[in-house]
Amino acid sequence: MSALRTIHDVPVLLCPEEGDPIRGEADATGLIGEAGYQGARWVALPAGRLDEEFFRLRTGVAGGIAQKFAQYRMGLAVLGDIARHTAASEALRDFVRECNRGRQLWFVDGLPELEERLRG
Template structure:
C-alpha cells in the first residue's frame, strides 16, 4: 500500500502507509514532508505509530522534538496514528508530552484515522 491523499472534511491529509520506512532521524521526516508537497495541497500528515523508531518515544533522544519541529516549520500538522501505550506506560514524561501535543494544533497522537477525522472536524 502506498501513501494516500484524502480529505477529512475540508482538510487535505496525506495518510502514510504502515509499510514505509522507519522514521529514525530528522531527514526521514523531511522525506515525508517532501512527499506531502509532491502530493499537492496537504495540511496534515498521518503516520502510523509503528513507523517511528523506538527512539522517537524516548524523549531524552530529542528525536520527537526534532521531527515535530520540522513539521511545524513546514506548516504541516503531524498525526501519530496508533497504539503507543507500551511506550507511555513506561514514561511519565512521554505521557505529559502526548497530553500537551494533543492540546495543541500541530501534533496529535490519535488511536486511529476516525479519531483524526473527528478532531479535524471540530
C-alpha cells in the same frame, strides 16, 4: 504507497503501515516534501513507522521531528496505540497530553479519531 484523502476539507497524506521507519529529521523532511508535493496539510503516520528512539524523549528525536513539521507548517498525526511507550515514561505521557492540546502534532488511536479532531 501513501494516499491523499480530504477529511473535512483538510488534505491529509495517509501513510501505509509498511514502509521505511521515520528515524529523525531527515526522514521527516522527506515525508513533509512528499506531503507538500501532493498538497497535504497533515500527515497521518502509523505509530509503528516511528523509530523506537522517537518514544525516548531524552534522545531528542521526537522534538526534532515535531520541530520540522512545525517549521513547514504541516500537521502530524501519529495513529495507533502507543500505550506501551507512555506506560514506561511519565515524560512521554506529558508530551503526548501537551501535543494533543495543540494544533500541530496529535497522537490518536486511529483514523476515526483523526477525522473527529479535524472536524472541529
